[in-house]
Amino acid sequence: MLIRLDANSPEPLFAQLAASVRGAVARGELHAGERLPGARDLAESLGVNVHTVLRGYQQLRDEGLVELRRGRGAVVTGQAEEGLAHLLDLVGQLVTQARRIGFTTDELVTLIRTEYR
Known part of the structure; x- marks a missing residue:
């Protein structure tokens, strides 16, 4: 999983990190039960404060996409993959309509590109 952050983006770094993890799940790069990198290691590799990474992980936890486990770190939940299945269902409905x-x-x-912006 490759996480890229854009310091020039108006989107906060923690939100970019959370979006990157969501994207990795959607692309099938991350699966339920897999661990995310440790907050300290990830912060160091991205050149950001550890609290930025923790805030991104907390956002994912609040969405139910990861569990934060003491001593084990952030672990992807089954709900993350369910979100992808739901998105695929919605896309199918959109195409049908x-x-x-x-x-x-x-x-x-x-139309999608216009709305996505």
Whole structure:
């Protein structure tokens, strides 16, 4: 799992870190039961304060995507993979609806890109 942070982004670093972990789960790079890097090690490798990493991990914990276990660190939960399954279901519904109203693939992609910004 590769975590990249952009110091020039208006999004806080802890939120970028949490988004990176969410993305890794969505891409299948992280699975339920896997441990995330230790907060101190990750902070050192990213060049950020350890509290930034802990805040990102706490955000993921509050969302139910990781469990913070004393002595074991942050562990990905099964709920993280359920979130991906839910997203895939929503995408399927979106594609079905787009076809129903006559959208082309390019029109749907353009709509998604516009909304995603």
